Amino acid sequence: MNTHALRHDVITLATAAGRMVGTAGHEQARGYLAERLAGLGLDPYGERFELPYAASGARLCNVIGVAPGTQPELAPIVLAAHYDTCGPLPGADDNAAAIAIALRVAEQLRAEPAPRGVVIALFDGEEPPHYLSPAMGSIHWYHHQRRGPVHCAVVLDLVGHDVPVPGIEDLVFVTGMESDPELVIDLAGVSDSVRVQPVLNRYVGDLSDHHVFRAHERPFLFLSCGRWQHYHMPTDTPDRLNYAKMAGIAELVELLVRRVSAAQLSGPFEGGDTLALELAGVERHFGKLLGGAAKLVGRRGVDAFVKLAMGGFGL
Structure with missing residues (x-):
């Protein structure tokens, strides 16, 4: 299982300077991500990969590309992860790991397209003080930068670490299956690297960028390994991640995106049992x-x- 690209993306992004909005590290990450999307052969979302905006005196920027589908008339899937950090912190698990996984999946989708296009949305402003405000990257994108309907959102956050409980280190939690009956997918045994535990989103709340999709009754899936002892700490560094598990999550996400691409998702919203x-x-x-x-x-x-x-x- 090749984890080189995953590790390289995380190490490049998760520096000691962090990626807090308004810092040099934030600007460097923004440029790196735009270059990575272009290097993968993705299409820009509009004229450019970088979609800057301003809010409350801050300069923010969503970085977004598109892996075209074979049926461009269909509404796309959004595969999302935020790239900013909560303060001047490395943010390896939060959220460089998710970015690296999204880029891996984008590469696979570019090589073998799904029926629907997939918008690779690397959102800004997920961390405080922008969290759940109009400045949050996903919220701003949905209301001001979105270029049409969304079929489904698949959102990643905190997906680089082992679950800190002996015996279930390889677990990843998935919320949002309840958002549409067609998303109730049995994922037992689909991967040798990770195990999946479905859970209702209401148990944990809108912890990340899936919030705006749920609030507007769009189907969504949110993948996370939960919080751990290095959450929002200077110790959230690349050496503490499990790259084999990340590779397994990337395979899982690609499988989900392809299944969702073929699903009708006709509702009712939150009608999945x-x-x-x-x-x-x-x-x-x-x-x-x-x-x-x-x-x-x-x-x-x-x-x-x-x-x-x-x-x-x-x-």
């Missing part, structure tokens, strides 16, 4: 941690487990 997949995943991944407790039953059982996971397991 994920309960069976959630219960099966909890039993499969957390059974030993539960110490042989009785099987979870129904939504109340999942509710109780999520409360335990967020407390006792530290997720």
